[in-house]
Amino acid sequence: MEILLASAVGILTASGIYLILRQRSFPVIIGLSLLSYAVNLFLFATGRLALNQPPILNKYAEVAYTDPLPQALVLTAIVISFGMTAVVVMIALSAYLAARNDRIDMTGETGEDA
Amino acid sequence: MNHWIIAPIVLPAVVAPFIIMVIRYHRDLQRVFSVASVVALNLIALVLLSQAMDGTIGVYELGDWPAPFGIVLVLDRLSALMVLLTTLLALAVVLYAIGSGWDTRGRHFHALFQFQLMGVLGAFLTGDAFNLFVFFEVLLIASYGLMIHGGGATRLRAGVQYVVYNLLGSTLFLFALGTLYSVTGTLNMADLAVRVAELPAEDTALLRVGAVLLLLVFAIKAAVLPLHFWLPASYANAPMPVAAFFAIMTKVGAYAILRLYTLVFGPEVAVTAGLVGDWLLPAALLTLAVGSIGILGARELGRLVAFSAIASMGTLLIAISLFTPQAATAAVYYVIHSTFATALMFLVADLVIERRGGRLAPTPPMPQGGVVAALFFAGAIALAGMPPLSGFIGKLLVMDASRASAQVWTVWAVILTTSLITIVGMARAGSILFWKSHDHSLRPPDLPEDEDDGAPEAPDHAPEPVPGLAFVPVFALLAALVALTVLAGPVMRYTEATAAQLFAPAGYIETVLQRPGS
Numbered sequence: 145m146e147i148l149l150a151s152a153v154g155i156l157t158a159s160g161i162y163l164i165l166r167q168r169s170f171p172v173i174i175g176l177s178l179l180s181y182a183v184n185l186f187l188f189a190t191g192r193l194a195l196n197q198p199p200i201l202n203k204y205a206e207v208a209y210t211d212p213l214p215q216a217l218v219l220t221a222i223v224i225s226f227g228m229t230a231v232v233v234m235i236a237l238s239a240y241l242a243a244r245n246d247r248i249d250m251t252g253e254t255g256e257d258a
Numbered sequence: 259m260n261h262w263i264i265a266p267i268v269l270p271a272v273v274a275p276f277i278i279m280v281i282r283y284h285r286d287l288q289r290v291f292s293v294a295s296v297v298a299l300n301l302i303a304l305v306l307l308s309q310a311m312d313g314t315i316g317v318y319e320l321g322d323w324p325a326p327f328g329i330v331l332v333l334d335r336l337s338a339l340m341v342l343l344t345t346l347l348a349l350a351v352v353l354y355a356i357g358s359g360w361d362t363r364g365r366h367f368h369a370l371f372q373f374q375l376m377g378v379l380g381a382f383l384t385g386d387a388f389n390l391f392v393f394f395e396v397l398l399i400a401s402y403g404l405m406i407h408g409g410g411a412t413r414l415r416a417g418v419q420y421v422v423y424n425l426l427g428s429t430l431f432l433f434a435l436g437t438l439y440s441v442t443g444t445l446n447m448a449d450l451a452v453r454v455a456e457l458p459a460e461d462t463a464l465l466r467v468g469a470v471l472l473l474l475v476f477a478i479k480a481a482v483l484p485l486h487f488w489l490p491a492s493y494a495n496a497p498m499p500v501a502a503f504f505a506i507m508t509k510v511g512a513y514a515i516l517r518l519y520t521l522v523f524g525p526e527v528a529v530t531a532g533l534v535g536d537w538l539l540p541a542a543l544l545t546l547a548v549g550s551i552g553i554l555g556a557r558e559l560g561r562l563v564a565f566s567a568i569a570s571m572g573t574l575l576i577a578i579s580l581f582t583p584q585a586a587t588a589a590v591y592y593v594i595h596s597t598f599a600t601a602l603m604f605l606v607a608d609l610v611i612e613r614r615g616g617r618l619a620p621t622p623p624m625p626q627g628g629v630v631a632a633l634f635f636a637g638a639i640a641l642a643g644m645p646p647l648s649g650f651i652g653k654l655l656v657m658d659a660s661r662a663s664a665q666v667w668t669v670w671a672v673i674l675t676t677s678l679i680t681i682v683g684m685a686r687a688g689s690i691l692f693w694k695s696h697d698h699s700l701r702p703p704d705l706p707e708d709e710d711d712g713a714p715e716a717p718d719h720a721p722e723p724v725p726g727l728a729f730v731p732v733f734a735l736l737a738a739l740v741a742l743t744v745l746a747g748p749v750m751r752y753t754e755a756t757a758a759q760l761f762a763p764a765g766y767i768e769t770v771l772q773r774p775g776s
Contacts, residue, residue, distance in 0.1 A: 164426065169418055176425050183432040190440035214439070217388060221432055224395045228428070231402055232421045238406075239414035248422070250415055250491055 149189055156182035169236040169246040173229065180225035187218045262309065263318040263333045265302045266341055266379040269295060274372035282366075289356050292368035296349045299375065303342040310338035311752070313759060315769040317385070325385075325770045326449040332385035332770055335756040336590065340382040340513055343594055344506050346738065347601055348375055350731035351503040354605050357727030358612065360499050363408040370407070374400035374503070381510050385770055387438070387445045390514065391431050394479075398424050401507065404500045405492060416495035423488035427478040434471035441465045448770035450522045451763060459528065469523050469530045473538070476518075479511025481571050483544040489568055490552065494560035498608030501564070505600040508571050509593055516578050516589065520760045521767075525581045538579035539665060543672045546572025550676035553683035559616040562687055563603045566641045569680060570596040573643075573673065577656045580663055586757035588655035591749060595648040595742055599640040602735040606633045609732065610691060618687055620694035631692040633732055638684035640739050643677050648742040653677065 156178050163175025191211030199212035240246040273295040281287040309316055316333035319325065352371060354360075361367040377397025384390050402424075406417040439445055441464045442453040457465060474485070481489040489508075493501045515538075523530040549569025556562035574596055577589035607616070613624035624630065636647070643649035653673060660669040742749060759765070 164422070172422055176422065176429075179426070179429045183429050183436070187432060187436045190436040192440075213445075214436075217435075217439075220388070220392065224392070224428075225425075228395070228399065228421075228425055231399060232418070232425065235402065235406060235414060235421055236418050238409075239411070239418050242409070242411040242414050248415075248418060250412070250419065 145193055145195075149185060149193065153182050153186050153189070156185070167248055169240065169248050172248055173232055173236060176232065177225075177229055180221070180229070184218050184221055184225075187214055187221060190214050260309070260316050260318065262302065262305055263316050263331050263383065264320075266299055266306070266345070267331075267376055267383065269299060269302070270372040270376040270379070274369045274376070277369040277372065278366060282369075285362060288368045289361070292352055292371065293349075293356070295372060296345065296352050296375070299345040299379075300342075300349055303338070303345045306333055307338045307342050309333065310335050313755065315759075315766055317770055317772075324772060326444055326446050329389045330385040330446065330770055331383045332447075332766070333383060334766060335752070335759050336513070336517065337382050339590065339752070339756060340509070340593075341379055343509075343597055344375070344378050344382065347503060347506055347597055350601065350605075350735050351499050353731040353734075354502070354608075354728055355499045357730065358499065358608065360408070360497055360608075363497070364406075366403065367407055370400045370403040371503070373397075374404060376400075378506055378510060382513060385447050387447055387450065387518075388435055391428070391435060394431065394510070395428060397507065397510070398428070401500075401504065404503075405496045407497050407500060413495045416491045420488055420492040423478070427475055430471060430478070431475040434468050434475055437464055437468035437471060441468065446770070447518065447521055448767040451524070451767055452771070454522055455527060462530075466530060466533060469533060470537075472518065473515065473534055476511040476514045477538075477541070480508050480515065480575060481511075481545070481568050482538070482541045482575060483548055483572075484541070486545060486548070486568055490561050490564040493564035493567060493604075494558060498560065498604050498611065501560075502601040502604035502608075505567060505597050505604065508567065509574075509597055512571065512574055512578060512589075512593065515575075516586065516760065519581065520586070521763045524761075524763060535579050535581045538575060539663075539669075542572050542575035542579050543668065544572075545569075545575060546672055546676050548572075550679040550683065553680055554686070556683070556687070557618050559607045559610055559618060559687065559691070562618070562683070563600070563607045566603060566680065566684075567600045569676060570600055570641060572676075573653060573656060576669060576673070577659060580660060582659065582662065583754075583757045583761045584662070585656070585659035586760055587750070587753045588652070588659045590753040590756050591648075591655055591746075592652040594749070595640070595652045595739065598735050598738045598742065599637065599647075599649060602633075602732065602739065603637040603641055605732045605735065606630065606637050609728065610634070614691075614695075618690050620690060620697065623695045627692060627695070629729070631688070633736065634688055634691065636736055636739075638681075638688060642680040642684055644681065646743070647739050648746070651743060651746050 160175045160179035160182060163171045163178065166172055191214035194210040197208050197210045199210050199215060201209055273291060277288050277291055310333050318331040320329045355367060374397050377393050377400060380393035381390055381397060384393055402421050405420055406414055435445060442450055444450055444453055478485045493504060519534050523534065546569050549565050549572050552565030553562055553569065556565055574589060574592050577585045577592055609630050614621045640647040640649045643653040657670055657673055660666050
């Protein structure tokens with residue numbers, strides 16, 4: 145279970161970073177999405193993995209429970225990354241429509257960066 | 259409970275949707291409401307400052323949930339100062355945007371500006387690490403809209419880079435918060451401080467990873483050297499008034515470093531001792547060096563000012579990375595100076611670019627060139643840290659604070675050398691912009707229309723000659739710098755008290771967690 149989740153986070157992160165280093169905006173956006181999936185899974189696991197357990201305390205019985213806070217954090221993170229992805233798609237689209245290509249780098253202007 | 263603390267977040271959060279939904283077609287009403295909101299925010303910030311002045315720490319529990327379980331907003335001297343700084347800057351920027359007509363070159367400027375204000379003010383006030391992330395996202399998503407305000411191919415492409423870079427930063431932030439939560443089981447800053455101090459030394463590997471990841475995130479926001487690449491292209495291509503307001507955004511990163519690495523991972527916490535300062539100081543020195551070299555090498559005015567923003571962040575982070583009360587005093591003073599000076603320079607850059615384009619090459623003299631040249635001169639003096647203005651006092655304080663450090667010679671050498679390089683770079687830019695234009699033998703005057711910022715310059719309906727209103731906020735920022743110099747004594751007393759409060763986090767922790775005494 146742990147190894148499955150850990151490798152899922154690792155593979156998603158690695159693919160995300162690989163795609164972000166591409167030069168066209170479409171793979172970069174896909175890479176950002178993969179990274180946000182990875183971080184959601186990671187956040188989910190920070191409350192320890194527990195199967196088939198409710199996220200609430202039961203004061204009438206001694207039952208194990210899973211930490212509810214990471215689930216709230218994941219929910220927030222999902223909403224935010226969803227909105228952010230929508231924004232970056234719109235900006236990338238208008239950049240593409242304005243310049244007629246979707247290269248992500250700025251040749252010329254950023255050449256003299258240190 | 260003291261409800262003033264939440265007012266700086268609620269007011270822009272109400273005004274912004276109102277502007278979008280009710281008065282989206284009334285440009286004059288938008289301006290009125292936007293300015294009124296910012297003025298009201300200034301008054302609120304003054305009230306908050308007067309409350310925090312005597313060292314009391316105000317806590318606002320959202321939904322009345324007590325601290326480790328609910329989200330809290332915390333008002334101490336540092337937060338109050340940063341809130342006032344933000345609202346003062348916002349007033350100058352919104353007046354400039356109206357005076358120069360920038361707010362008419364795209365849609366929803368005022369609404370986005372209010373949302374951004376909400377994010378920045380919230381980030382300064384929150385006492386919860388995850389809430390800090392949420393306010394970061396609020397200010398970022400508004401800044402994406404402001405960054406591409408006005409459109410144009412180059413600006414949009416710079417916008418894509420900016421958004422992608424910051425989304426990466428946000429992902430890293432979540433990884434850092436997840437790591438911290440998995441070790442400590444809390445995200446409230448005061449509670450984190452308690453748990454981190456209690457943690458046995460052998461269980462701290464993950465905690466160190468979390469602390470360094472968090473530092474990386476704030477270093478991205480603060481444009482520290484290896485992570486500064488987003489800044490020059492974004493700031494140089496953003497509308498200049500927006501870039502002037504972005505001067506406070508890099509400070510949000512610096513504020514977060516100052517807050518979390520004194521409160522949670524403070525100098526006396528054994529777990530992360532030496533972890534942060536030892537790495538941050540060389541990075542800050544390199545940031546300062548690269549910023550000033552960039553000033554010397556820039557071929558466009560926008561990039562020149564962007565690099566000067568990086569250089570001033572370098573100086574600020576040198577002061578922060580020393581992690582002593584004296585250095586924090588200098589850092590807080592330098593934050594005020596650096597925000598006003600950078601913003602002043604961006605606004606002056608806009609005055610110049612509006613008249614002759616941003617390229618650093620000789621062109622015919624511009625209208626009102628004398629006034630603009632004088633303002634550029636004053637801004638350059640402030641940024642380079644020359645005597646009459648507050649940059650000098652700020653740099654002197656930073657250098658004085660570094661005397662106790664082991665790296666004192668490196669710090670002094672870098673600060674003094676980069677000041678010289680900055681002076682040379684600014685003098686070069688100023689003489690090309692304002693003096694070479696009078697040299698008729700140089701070349702036939704090429705028309706100033708070869709502006710390569712790619713923006714559709716000044717649509718027909720925009721007010722063509724810049725009205726006098728545009729000069730008011732520029733002079734106001736300059737006056738703020740002068741006031742900061744003249745009133746250095748009172749300001750220093752406040753910043754000393756701020757630093758003392760930062761380095762005695764017990765009071766903060768007790769107030770937030772409501773544990774009377776200790």
